[in-house]
Amino acid sequence: MSAAIATLTALTVLWTVPAPAATAKTPPPPESLATNTIDAHLGYMAQSTCSPSAKPGTTALLKLLIATWGGGSLGISRGCSVGTTSEHKEGRALDWHMDVKYSSQRKRVDQALAWLTANNGEVAYRLGVMYIIWNQRIWSLYYPGLGWRKMANRGSYTANHKNHVHISLSWDGAMKQTSWWTGVPITSPLNSKCGVGGSRACLPTIPRTSLSWPYQHTDVPASFLPAPWTRPGIGGDPQVGRTLTVVPGTWVPEGATLAYQWTADSHDIAGATGSTYEVTAADVGKGIRVRVAATTAAGTTTKTSDVMTEVLKARFATTPRPGITGTIATDQVVDVNVDGWLPAPDSLTITWKRNGKAIKGASGVGLTSYTLTPSDTGNKLSVTVTARRAGFYTVSQTSASVKVAKAEFTTAPVPLISGDAVVGGTLTAAPGTWEPVPTRFAWQWYVDGAKVKGATASSFVVGASRLGMAVQVKVRATRAGYTTRYVLSEPVTVTAAG
Structure with a gap:
């Protein structure tokens, strides 16, 4: 028996046909459907017997995929002593040879999978598909809400289904008894071969039609409910x-x-x-x-009941991108808008970033405000919001970056000159009250509009040559992260002493 199985397996793996040119067409559907209802389905029914010969529906589906989208066969049957539980050991699983490293093959597989899973998996129901694995992702007809989900690394290119699409079928699908082949939707699924051991007779395959699919409307529920069976x-x-x-x-x-x-x-x-x-x-x-x-x-x-696959964490329904509000300039307080997460997170960790790197001391739960510092000036500011909720995948969203501008002094008074504006007298400049306070003032005195060389102190001694001239002083105020500001005083006229 084992020798026969090995021979059968080898022959199946070698079965390939030349790949046709890629097309956008889909396989020809059955010429008619008895009703517009969907086939009843038991959900996942694992291999429980040793019957590795390729079943007619499995073979027909593999040939159909190759004829429509190209590729080849990596087999249907598998010896019952090889590996773990697998529908290959009942002839209910196929491996369609396509490779993710070729963009043209990825495109054709995408077309095939779209055909199978459209309208909540209508064609998959009509073919008796249980699940599909491709490129380390799995889609299960019986878990429609999970969509395509990533699988754990199985250790090799082939084991991760990078070079083939795996499709497992129900017994009805494997025996070519589903509505895609017979035109009659399944109402009472079998979990065994038809036409043997008292099971109902096998229905024949009906002709195909050239009509475009779908040629009628079928309401396929977005959630899956298995047909009643001999266990819950x-x-x-x-x-x-x-x-x-x-x-x-x-x-x-x-x-x-x-x-x-x-x-x-x-x-x-x-x-x-x-x-x-x-x-x-x-x-x-x-x-x-x-x-x-x-x-x-x-x-x-x-x-x-049979055990379900391990419970997955949920995903937030909405994950809004945060936005920074406020004046983006030195010493200003900016805020991040964290509204719109659904469901509401248990916590939101806010991390403010300068040029894409976290700012020391500017990260924490609920830290929705940040005061810009001189270190931020001229750099790009962004913020990352990380949402956490028990039983949910942690999600982070980062705002667009904005450049931090220099700030402007809000108050810049005209400097005042005190002292006697007479020959030999000393004039003194006072900057007035600035907001915010500059870190440094610098001075430059002018006579009749001309800069006096070396006159850069806050005081100025009036020489005899200045008689009758107008004296002014210009103050330069500086502060880190602020635009340097210059302000010129009103002139005073130098008179003779006494």
């Missing part, structure tokens, strides 16, 4: 803040009274005994199940 199922996304709903299943006796207990990592969650459960921050990283007890006069039967 769970609808909803395993993410903080989302609501999960139990589907008790077909095993429940008529008239039974139901009781529920939700669990996280197999431990009962206190108070979680309803038919729905809202995922909390305490559940992050844990696997959620639900235990259903059905009680009749004959007794109580208890069954437990």
Whole structure:
């Protein structure tokens, strides 16, 4: 048996066809659909048997992808002794050979995935797709609210699905029994082959049409609810803040009274005994199940659902970019607008930055104001807001940068000259009261509008040659981060002494 499986696997891996030219077309749809409803789906049903031969629906989908978008096959079947649990071991998974390092192949894969996942995954439902992995990301039909999510590094280019797209199918999809092939939407899913062991007969594949898809409107719910099955199922996304709903299943006796207990990592969650459960921050990283007890006069039967994937943190619905307000100049107080985050963060850490680097002492929770210093003058100011909330991914947003201008003195009075303006007298200059106070005053005396060489003190001795002339003084005020200001006094006329 093992030799046969190995041979089968080898043959499957070698099956490739020449890639056609890339096109924007999509595969031809079924010529008709019995109803505009969507196929019922059980959600994730893991490999549970050893039946590695390629199933007809898996083979047909792989050929369809290659015929439409090019690429090749990296196989369907896998020996049951190879690796861990995999739908390849039931012939329900395909590996479509495309490589992320080629932009043309990435583009064609994007087109194929858009075709599969449009309208909340309508075509994926009609093909019986369970999940898709490509370029280290996974999309699950049964977790639509999570979208494409990144997967952990598996250690190699191939293991991270960089050189192939993996698609796993339900048994209905693998057996080519879903509406894309038969035209009849599934109403009661099988988790096994059709036409054997008392299962319903297999439906034939109907012809294709040249009509553009979609040729009719189908309402596909944005949330997933599994079809009833022989054990409880769970609808909803395993993410903080989302609501999960139990589907008790077909095993429940008529008239039974139901009781529920939700669990996280197999431990009962206190108070979680309803038919729905809202995922909390305490559940992050844990696997959620639900235990259903059905009680009749004959007794109580208890069954437990399969475990969901580990609970993910939630994401903020809105993450607004902060904006700096106020006068962007030295010694001015500026503020950051942090409104608009939804839901409201537990905390907002504000980090003010100069030329992209954090300013020492200017970071903290709620630090929405900052006083600009001379060190900021001429540099670029920005601010980063980091939002945190229990059970949510931490998110940072940074404002646009703004250049810090020099400030202007708000008060710059005309200097006053005191003393006797007579030959031999001494004149003294006073700067007056400036706002803010300059760190330094400098002086220059003028006679009849001409600068007097060397006359740069606050006092000036009037020489005999200045008789009848007009004397003035100009003050220069300086302060770090401020525009240097010059102010000229009113003139005084020199007269003779006595």
